[in-house]
Amino acid sequence: MGPTFVQLSANSVPTGRPDVDIAGLQFDPTGLYGGHLILADCDANSDNRAAIYALLPNLTWQAISSLVTTPVRCYGDLTISPGGALGQSIYVTEKVTNTITTVAPNGTHSVWASGFVGIESISAASDGESLYVSDFNGVYRIRPTGNVPGPVLIAREPSLPGTQPFKTTDPIYSARLIWNAPIFFGNSDVVVTNAKGEDVPVSVSGSGSQFLLISFGTPLYTNTYTITVRDTVRSVTGSIQIDGDNNGISGGDAVIQMMHLCPSDVNNNGIVNSQDFFDFLTAFFTPELCSDFNGDGFANSQDFYDFHSAF
Known part of the structure; x- marks a missing residue:
């Protein structure tokens, strides 16, 4: 059965009006x-x-x-x-x-x-x-007067799709945040905390450009860093606050998370133990799962040796 139509104001017009459109x-x-x-x-x-x-x-x-x-x-x-x-x-x-x-x-x-x-x-x-x-x-x-979009974050380096963790044998010493417009910033505009909520010392460079380079005083390794870029950061042109929350309106901090795990942490739970070994073996002997541990495009005995060494 199709929709039912009811003409609410049939033959009804405002007083003194012959018609309305x-x-x-x-x-x-x-x-x-x-x-x-x-x-x-x-x-x-x-x-x-x-x-x-x-x-x-x-x-x-x-x-x-x-x-x-x-x-x-x-x-x-x-x-x-x-x-x-x-x-x-x-x-x-x-x-x-x-x-x-x-x-x-x-x-x-x-x-x-x-x-x-x-x-x-x-x-x-x-x-x-x-x-x-x-x-x-x-x-x-x-938008109303004064309600204007600010610079937005468009990319970061290093980067992985979605919320995937980094898995490298080396720590990560820095991050680069790329914006759609040049911005002014200083050390006080960027806060980095680790998984325990403790402050990580940082220094920043690149003010006046589209690139905000953050150097970590303590490299990121088997930890999660939360980077907060405060909306005190402003555009070079017009001195407009960043649109950190990307809602189309200037203002709002930008918050980025970076997670680093040991390469042998197969199940990404932050702990390397026997379960990771069992999970890798399951993947290694299951064709549908990926056990290309060394990332060379092939799943073979070399991946097993490399995983064993990392474990």
Whole structure:
């Protein structure tokens, strides 16, 4: 059985209106507009008027803004920000002036952004930090003034996919963090702790570039280091905080973990014991499992000898 359609406002129009053409609608998540279904009307085939309405539970219409003629104002779409940097407000696309306009609970309209060509749809992000808007030229993400993205971490060296541990016979003496823009930083901006939460002495270099090189005073070996780059680090251009948590907004520390295990710690539990030996033997005699211990692309007797030596 397919979906059921119920026309809620059949043969219903606001008092004094012969017709309405709904351009956009959304339930009010803020409560500032009564928590009702909010509609943007721009009638183009009858009385040529526009207004913002709330549709009440009894299917009557309550005007939020006063009526104006469509040559003065015509809505393209509507969204309501739940809060955040955008605040709790209705945002509409206004097609006469090609602007984004806010609508206050008392119906006051204020231009929020302009410069569009053929403005159409609009949607507020669920966190209230960005608006997404389309016009004839594309789709835009727009943030409030002062709400700008900061430099983000794009790569690290050495690196392994996901959360895989490093397994080398040599310790790791340094790490390089690569950002998408040049940044300024100093030793106080970087904190490294080991698996016990103890501070690891570090020195940093590369300030003014995209590369943050961290030299560990105590090399990483059979341990886990947590690297925290504080959001006191700022971009060279504009002095904008890093976007450490990569949420599209400047601010937030960047936290990276690096784990190093003994090569013979087959099960990655941080302990080398007989279970690792049994696990390697199981892998060695099971074709479906990988026992290429030395990483030469082949699983053969040399891997067994190399594992035995490391063990």
